[in-house]
Amino acid sequence: MAAVASSAPGKTPNLLIRLLGRPTAAIGLIVITLVVLAAIFAPLLTPYNPAQLSIVNRLTAPNPEFWLGTDDLGRDIFTRVLYAGQTSLSVAFAVVIVASILGILLGLVAGFFRKADAPVSRVIDAMMSFPDILLAIALVAALGASAVNVVIALGIVYAPRMARVVRASTLVIRELPYVEAARALAVPTPVILVRHVLRNITSPLLVQGTFIFAQAILAEAGLSFLGVGISPDIPTWGTMISGGRQFMNSAGWLLFYPGLAIVITVLALQLLGDGLRDLLDPRLAKDI
């Protein structure tokens, strides 16, 4: 019994170990770590510059010199996949941050203040009734196509999901005895929100954040593919696929490898998210 009691409060340090104990989650965690490290240390992993043109080497098939071949301007695909990872991952991560901030604000307000619940929930419902990509396209068109605006647009698109999770958790937490006690003691609402509620919803946030991360990578690629996303001269996995499309028949590697990078990364994130959810919030595991 003593062992159980001691493991409960210190969740975080043990989380990693518990995750690694589950094979699928461990694979997810290891793969996503490797992907992030590969993107960060891209300059050390490749001798080439992602923007260095070499017209004579254009459309070279994969070979020992250019592992994944070259594109139509003779740039090394392996190098570009690594550097594109920097942008794709940063954009997706920034989406998670924006969606979290907006989602937490909306969710806290809806969950904590009874009067605000109905209107805020209806707005969340309304926003969720637009299909992701459609709302993202419309928002990017409204804001103008740029990396920052793609982040804002996708952040807005995913905020309602975060808000729902936060609202649901807040509804439960506000009824907890010590939160009620704090309210009875006239502790200012912001303090309650930050001290008690926020601290207690980190688990669902972490789970939801992981899934939004995965979705955001797919969505950014989709927007770039449709030509309404990040400027095509900035390498992201999405813009690389989009740019390689015209060489689909003659040089399939242009679009195959960036796509593979997306699949690997998103799959790893989903495995990780699944593992996190099972560990942190078994109640959620039944939902999608």
Place this chain on the structure above:
Amino acid sequence: MLRAALNRLIGMLTVMAIVVTIVFIIVRVTPGDPAAVMLGPDANAADIQALRQRLGLDGSIIQQFISYIGGILRGDLGQSIFLGQPVTTALWMRAEPTFFLTIFSLSIATIIALPIGVASAYWRGSVFDQVMTAVAMFAASVPSFWLGLIFIQTFAVGLGWFPTSGYGGPYSSLGDRLYHLILPATTLGIVSSALIMRFTRASMLDVLNDDYVRTARSKGMSEWRVVVRHALKNALIPILTVVGLTAALLISGAIVTETVFALPGVGNLIVSAVLRRDYPVIQGALLIVAGLYVLVNFLIDMLYLLVDPRVRY
């Protein structure tokens, strides 16, 4: 129960009203002057102003909002700037490929997902279950446009089994048109099967532990009958829910898939409307798609009320 239904109706109408407002705001914020786009590079300021007047773009924002709401209530979504036809006509003319694409991919997704989901729940924790969970996750991790391009390359260009893209030209037969939908529907079906599969598995797990299933078993009923007659039947409503919502969400997939396969559907219209800054079309498409989603949601709610009167708002 009537009260609950009324409550839902009011809720739905509120959400609709918010949707309508959000759409108005997004479209008005979008930069670029449709009049200037329409008249082309050589237009002068006077021409542009005259056209703005004709398009009703010169009124105050309140006036525009009122005429926009009035239009929606009359079922008039305005006139496409680029196509020179009413938005409703433009959408209607492109409904067929999108409709069939949605139906086909939903069928494919369900045919793949339902048995696997049921089997996974039945043998939960087995190797089969784990492998299938991983497969579902893999399917959900593949960008649909990328999968579509690989399918085109493999099955259309390489093996020559299917047309690479398009919808069979202006005067093609229905059979020919449907033939053009096989690859796109498969792509979309695979990508969206993951959600249905995981949901089926979860619902079945729920039901398989219920008392009546145990009772049925204890009565010596065959396993097949237990699973299909009792468990699946009861798990069907939540499964139908997710199928219904997937259908509404498929329009997202349709946007990308129609672009990859050059299908002249609603998704394609939306993308070209954004590229052409054809605001009335963007506005109308957003409204209809979101409206359908709200409506499907509402109908599912009503279904629940009918099936299980204990459910209260």
Place this chain on the structure above:
Amino acid sequence: MKSILKAAAIAALAGISLPNFAMAQTEGGAIDVATIGEPPTLDPMTSTADLVGIITQHMFETLYTFDANWAVVPLLAADMPEISEDGTVYTITLRDGVTFHDGSDMTAEDVVASLERWLRIASRGMQTAESVESVEAVDDLTVEITLNGPYAPLLALLSLNNSAAIVIPSEIASADVMEDFIGTGPYQLGERRPDQFTQLTRFEDYASRDEEPNGYGGGRHQYLDEIRFVPVPDPNTRIEGAVAGQFDYVDSIAVEAYDRIASGNTEPVMLAPFGWPVFVMNTSEGVNADINLRKAIQAALAPQDMLLAAFGSEDFFSVDGAMYPEGYVWHTEAGTEPYKPMGDMELVAQLLEESDYDGSPIRILTSRQYEFHYTMAQVAEAYLEAAGMDVQLDVVEWATLTQQRTDPAAWDIYITHSPFLPEPSLTGIMSDTSPGWWVSDAKHEALGAFNAEADPDARVELWAAVQEVVYEEVPAFKVGNFNAVAAQSPALEGVTPAPWPYFWNAYLEE
């Protein structure tokens, strides 16, 4: 790649010979033509888009047109105009018995109303209006155009099919917005479904000229019952559609796909050379208002690499600084020394030294509507940055580009391309008001002399002087010449490769 050269040779031959040599023209049948998109309008007066011209040239006709050698020949006019001694009065006799699609007869009144509309609303017309004193009907079949001074480009302007001086019934010509599409052409508008197809059907009462077909001029036979233009905006879809044999004719195919098309169910057709990609400089505002920076850019760019990256193989482009390639009367090497296939980095350093360039970004405005524009922009970016300049690529949609290029504050270079226009003075940079806003005394002197001269041989001489000024002041950078590829069904005969493909005189083999 030998096959390509052969095809080009055949294409060139076909351009000269008459489609009549084949004996088996059959009447009837319908063709599907895949185009690069949905036309924004079917009124060719209001648009300079090639796509609009390609479709509407079947429906509407102009007074004059071009033959296979780009010489002006009469179309609705009975003959070449009588021009007064001083070059200011053009007397044009119309053909008798020409009917519009609505059954009414074409008269001088219709022509005057149409020309007035053209001078009022068409961009090329408004440019011409500055030189036009009056347009009057002398009698039912005679029109007189009076100019305020000699203006040599007039006939070429009256012949072009975009921003075109088409002849329409006077009632329709009185309105600025065209609601009914009534012309005199061999095909009339049938059904139109935006984004799906535009159907043209044979106009039974068409009055063809009697001469042998010659380029856009001469007789126009209506073998086909129906021509359907199907918009296929996605370049890959056009390629795949061509390979599958889904269309009878597919316009604008990426040259990279040549071999793939050749292995499929339609045959590639190459038009060599088709046109020239061009980097237009903003001479009015921003960093490029500085002539020395423009010269530095001209020296820094390596057209050889830009063309290779964009078109893949020398079969599809040629490195050529002359504004017209060999074979055109306007071809001259005058003034082209600054055009260096691989750039001249030493010269760049010197020119940058002389310029006021402060290192602020040079904004290149481009789109991916045409992938080669974007590819060349990327190569240009690399070369300019290697030369010590800062570059900002603004990649936008084509619709946005056509809008933004009219704003002098929005860009420093924009990328476009043009076919080799039959009349050099119609080129964009020659107009003071077209985006780029190139205005200078040297330009006005050279161009003024060129436009006022009526004698063709003298004009060739004067054109060399204009080209010299272009290279001296760099209002634009011509990258080179490129070829266009289209695809055509083996059953479709009688199509002459042309920058704006046309399908009268075309027929389907049994």
